[in-house]
Amino acid sequence: METDLFGNRRDEPLADGAMILRGFALDRDLVGLVAAIAHAAPFRQMLTPGGKKIGVEMTNCGPLGWISDRRGYRYETLDPLTGKAWPAMPQAFLALARQAAGHAGFADFTPDACLINRYAPGVKMGLHQDRDEAGFDAPIVSVSLGLPAVFQFGGLDRKDAVRRHELRHGDVVVWGGPARLAWHGILTLKPGAHPATGQTRINLTFRQAGQR
Ligand code: MD3
Ligand code: FE
Helix, strand or coil, X not given: CXXXXXXXXXXXXXXXXXXEECCCCCCCCHHHHHHHHHHHCCCECCECCCCCXXXXXXXXXXXXXXXXXXXXXXXXXXXXXXXXXXCCCCHHHHHHHHHHHHHCCCCCCCCCEEEEEEECCCCXXXXXXXXXXXXXXXXXXXXXEECCEEEEECCCCCCCCCEEEEECXXXXXXXXXXXXXXXXXXXXXXXXXXXXXXXXXXXXXXXXXXXX
16 A cells, blocks of 8 residues: 555545545556466457457456447457456455445445456557446446556546546556546556566456446
8 A cells, every 4th residue: 555654545536436546456466367367368459349449458357348349339248259258357356446446435346347458558548438337336446557657537528628647556546426427538658667567557447337
């Protein structure tokens, strides 16, 4: 847990329902767990419904995985690349997501999906809303690993002004309540190297995607 000079935890309120927990995911071997997941369900570039290749490489763990192809965006129980179920969500992932959500005031978070995004330098994720889930009562928890990135966070309307925040290795963000459907994105990743992930950034996004 990252703390300031006075031993205080560094929680940064972002908006109503959204909070950055700086360093909340440090000292846990999340990168090793990601490597094991990617061995069974490799990172791949998916296609948008319009047929364009998405720059971010993705895989999933847990009962449901987010996918995109010519037929649209959705959650699936089987990995279309392997034909098998997505790898199980490691207990350490579940525990971290639940602890972070609880810390931000969302009790009993039980994600059934963990999308894993991998960014190489030059890759971005444009402004979007996360609305492929069956409901929006549960928060979303995101965990940043490796190279830093600039995150854009707007409002409920696409045209609302955005604010920029740097997300660094070990940072966790919880988005719930009125922030759950906010527009957000990641600016083009700058080149660099990080001891944990090499020349990449990895983001874990925990969601309750199916019916509860
Ligand atoms: C704000 N991923 O996978 S995580 C995504 O860093 C996604 O890979 C980004 O956006 C990444 O959909 C950003 C932060 C995030 C995730 C979900 C949100 C922010 C959010 C949902 C609502 C509001
Ligand atoms: Fe998103």
